[in-house]
Amino acid sequence: MSDLKRLLENAGLDGWRVSETATESYELFFVHKNLETVRATDTVTTQVTVYVDHDGKRGDSTFSVYGSMTGEDLKAKIQAAAARAKLVFNEPYELPEGGELEVSLPTNMDTADMKALGREIADAVFAADTVPGGSINACEIFLYRDTLRVRNSRGIDKKQHVCRVMIEAIPTFTTEQESVELYEDHRFTTFEPEKVTAEIARRMREVRDRSLAVKPQTPLTVNVLLRPQEIHSLLSELAYDANYADVYSHANLHQVGDDLQENGDGDKLTFCLKAILPGCEESSYFDGDGMALTDTCILQDGVVKNNYGASRFGQYLGVKEISGNLPMNISLSAGTLTEQEIQAAPYIEAASLSGLQVDLYNDYIGGEIRLAYYYDGQEIRPVTGITMSAKLSDVLSHLRLTAKTCVEGAYEGPERLMMKNVAIL
Amino acid sequence: MPFSAYLNSKRDDCRALVEALGKHFAFVSVLGTDVSATVIRADRKSSAVQDGRGECGFVVKMHDGRSFFEYSLDDISGDKEALAEKIVAAVQVDDSLKGRMISTAALADEPLKEDFARESDFADYSDEQLLTLCRELSQELLQKDPQHVLNAIAMIQPYTVSKLFVSRNRELSQHYGWANGYLVVVYNDEKLVQARHVEGEDHIGLIIENLRKHTDGVIDLARHLTRATAIEPGVYDVITDSSISGLIAHEAFGHGVEMDQFVKDRALAKLFVGQYVASPITNMHDGAAAAHSVASYFFDDDGVLAHDTQIIKDGILAAGLSDLASATQLGTAPTGNGRRDSYKRKAYARMTNTFFEPGQDKLEDMIASVKHGYMLFETNNGMEDPKNWQIQCTAEYGIEIVDGKLTDHYVSPVVMSGSVPDLLKSISMVSDNWKVIGSGMCGKGYKEWVRVSDGGPNLKVRVKLG
Structure with a gap:
């Protein structure tokens, strides 16, 4: 493997890129409160892309390198990839150049013993298992230490260290009549035991509410409040549409300058993609090409402000300041919606969805709601078994955003997004 | 193309590692994987020929007479005693967790040596x-x-x-x-x-x-x-194409009978084995040996031979799908459904080829029986809820049926949702044609992706669309 760079340099290529991720993990799998499986991994994933200029075009091809490969194997793979690249006739583009970097995402987990850390995280999760009638029926804890390194033929050699944790927990509530559950996926790069316990405890309370939830009288038309995870899903769909690659291939719906909230009477959407969000495992100082990332405003006051994406497609589109392929870390500006305004009319606050369905092409937003809180103008009660459905353009035109903000996962911004007059079945 | 030369060259290493770890664990197996994928693509302005998502590495599974341990690594060359010591150290747990390890029966390791291969062009x-x-x-x-x-x-x-499975008594290869x-x-x-x-x-x-x-x-x-419009939300008579029938099979009851969910008390189906869960004309299967499609392997990632499991027989829930760990905890025989995202990930009970059996009805009669409804086509996505038997399935599009005839009115997208038993008990007609579509990827929760197929005949159901 140490020969890889030398082999690439001597292969008569017009360019190359090596992307390598070394991962150590320690994983605990609980069934109820008991430990079923203990796993550990020590692996490296390496991808090599070779670039060959021919016939006025640029060809490229990517192959995987495995730890088992010999120098001769690598040489053969490089030659085969070069031959494949000669079959590809893409418009010319330059690889990003220069720059050495070694950085780490902020963490307090880089030196701790993984076994001890795993136990501490398990303790923090199960400390929330105190609700009478409630239980955590399954819990998976993944501790990862990744080192991502990107090198290319134009001098880039960048390395980023990430310590991250993913917890999948299943809060469950059981009565004589039935047993219900919710799904909890909690990710972080800095371990704060109290925060983990509080997050799981919140879900434990919500799953108890799910056991009390009933289907409301439907159909009804009502305001729907989305929480950060679903706000992130909605805005991600708008952001994907702005990627250089989609614009280049004519697959995007909206162009720069298009107003997505034309004639709207709600809060205007302004959001950016950011390279770094505190505590977010997706944060990165550079993209897969090793290119430095520039935070980019996608929507300003409802109008598409910029596209974003990888260097190659940015060059094709003639973008002067290419953003790099930013992670889907979304920063949404605060709105004006107050708690008093929320309480002024009936609403449904979606606490758990099967998955928000957003279809830009068909102007649709909807999904099955597994747990929601329904305020009918007098009291708040948990509801379940309902489906929402709306025209996306209507939602965008009239949506409201709370003035109060939060940071959660790959999202920072208003705590709630209100969709007006949504059909509930 | 022959079985991986690389994995063939590692047979002795696998045996030696099983031997070395056998001094520490009652059961040891090594799974070696060599999967190569190629993507060939052209569009108006660009093209590509490159490696797709492949893998090459090893995962060691161990059982100490009580609990399970796994270790994933890229290569197993070198001193096996030293590697065994490293693995043993890596899967240790903190002392305070040792008392919380599960206790199961010892694992069977039935003797078998066989090489399997299926030709392609x-x-x-x-x-x-x-x-x-x-x-x-x-x-x-x-x-x-x-x-x-x-x-x-x-x-x-x-x-x-190409996969190679080696334990003390078994040595299997497949290609x-x-x-x-x-x-x-x-x-x-x-x-x-x-x-x-x-x-x-x-x-x-x-x-x-x-x-x-x-x-x-x-x-x-x-x-x-x-020209497609949004659908007016409501409850409709629906005819499904094979893709949507498969999506229902997959989301409605496939995930719900993955028996690692039984162990965790996460599946309502555990309480309904032997009971009616669907209309009596409903029969459903899963298995790598049940159909010829994308998930038709010869043995699973636990070294268990492929099965054909009948999940629903004449409307009655008959059986579930298990990996080695869940079957061991439940005291049942594993069904060959232990699958991994890659050698880097844990094996879980997973679906393979999942489908409804064909019935007796003609598709044209089924459409003719609908006064007002929709025929749904092409899976977009779905989400399971095995604990509470809710379902959400999204079809790419539907065609309106009026007075027993397909119209020219398309609706898109179409989200189908509701209660699983309500949906399955509403199956009133099942066509005599049948197709399994081998292009799907399935996650467990929101991760652990494996290739699956699903399908079946056309079904007539009554369901909420939005």
Whole structure:
């Protein structure tokens, strides 16, 4: 493997890129409160892309390198990839150049013993298992230490260290009549035991509410409040549409300058993609090409402000300041919606969805709601078994955003997004 | 193409590692994987020939007479005693957790040595031939309606699987291939839409033949989708195509009978084995040996031979799907459903080829029986809820049925949701045709992706659409 760079340099290529991720993990799998499986991994994933200029075009091809490969194997793979690249006739583009970097995402987990850390995280999760009638029926804890390194033929050699944790927990509530559950996926790069316990405890309370939830009288038309995870899903769909690659291939719906909230009477959407969000495992100082990332405003006051994406497609589109392929870390500006305004009319606050369905092409937003809180103008009660459905353009035109903000996962911004007059079945 | 030469060269290393770790654990197995995938793609402006998502590495599974341990690594060359010591140290737990380890019966390790292989025709096609074909298909689509087709993508993705399983008493190898072909059109006629057609076979020749047959169809679908409207939310009589039947099988009851969920008390189905959960004309299967498709392996990632499991028999829930860990905890025989995202990930109980059996009805009679409803086509996505038996399935599009006839009115997208037993008990007609579609990826929760197929006949159901 140490020969890889030398082999690439001597292969008569017009360019190359090596992307390598070394991962150590320690994983605990609980069934109820008991430990079923203990796993550990020590692996490296390496991808090599070779670039060959021919016939006025640029060809490229990517192959995987495995730890088992010999120098001769690598040489053969490089030659085969070069031959494949000669079959590809893409418009010319330059690889990003220069720059050495070694950085780490902020963490307090880089030196701790993984076994001890795993136990501490398990303790923090199960400390929330105190609700009478409630239980955590399954819990998976993944501790990862990744080192991502990107090198290319134009001098880039960048390395980023990430310590991250993913917890999948299943809060469950059981009565004589039935047993219900919710799904909890909690990710972080800095371990704060109290925060983990509080997050799981919140879900434990919500799953108890799910056991009390009933289907409301439907159909009804009502305001729907989305929480950060679903706000992130909605805005991600708008952001994907702005990627250089989609614009280049004519697959995007909206162009720069298009107003997505034309004639709207709600809060205007302004959001950016950011390279770094505190505590977010997706944060990165550079993209897969090793290119430095520039935070980019996608929507300003409802109008598409910029596209974003990888260097190659940015060059094709003639973008002067290419953003790099930013992670889907979304920063949404605060709105004006107050708690008093929320309480002024009936609403449904979606606490758990099967998955928000957003279809830009068909102007649709909807999904099955597994747990929601329904305020009918007098009291708040948990509801379940309902489906929402709306025209996306209507939602965008009239949506409201709370003035109060939060940071959660790959999202920072208003705590709630209100969709007006949504059909509930 | 033959079985991986690399894995063949590692048989002695696997045996030696099993031996070395056998001093520490009652049961040890090593799974070696060598999966290669290729993506060949052309569109209006660009093309690609490159490796797809492959893998090459090893995962060691151990059982100490009570609990399970796994270790994933890239290579097992070198001193096996030293490697065994490293593995033993890596899977230790903090002292305070030792008292919380589960306790199961010892694992069986029935003797078996066998090499399995299924032929494909991948070696008959060069990268250049396949890329040329993709370019031709892309150009053909672009030229069919130059005014409206903004882009046309043609793609072929062959992949080959070699796996080696070694334990003290078993040594199994398998080799097979599968390929998918895709046509995607970006079409704009006052409304921008994407239409697609997917093929899956273990012979590229068949994929090429079928893709060529469907270029007109995908353009025609795109034209209709530009005219598609939103559906009026409501409860309707619905006829499903094979893809949507498969999506129902997969989401409604496939995930619900993955028996690792039984162990965790996460599946309501655990309480309903032997009871009616669907209409009496409903029969459903899963298994790598149940159909010939993308998930038709010979043995699973726990070294258990492929099965054909009948999940629902005449409307009654008959059996579930298990991996080695869940079967051991439940005291049942594993069903060959232990699957991993890759050698880097844990094995779970997973679906393979999941489908409803065909019935007696003719599709035309089924459509004729609907006063007002929809026929739904093409899986977009779905989400399971095994604990509470809710379901959400999204179809790419539907066609309205009025007075027993398909109209020209398309709706898109269509989200089908509701209660699983309500949906399955509403099955009132089952067609006599049958198809399994081998192009799907399935996650468990929101991770652990494996290739699956699903399908079946046309079903007539009554369900909430929105």
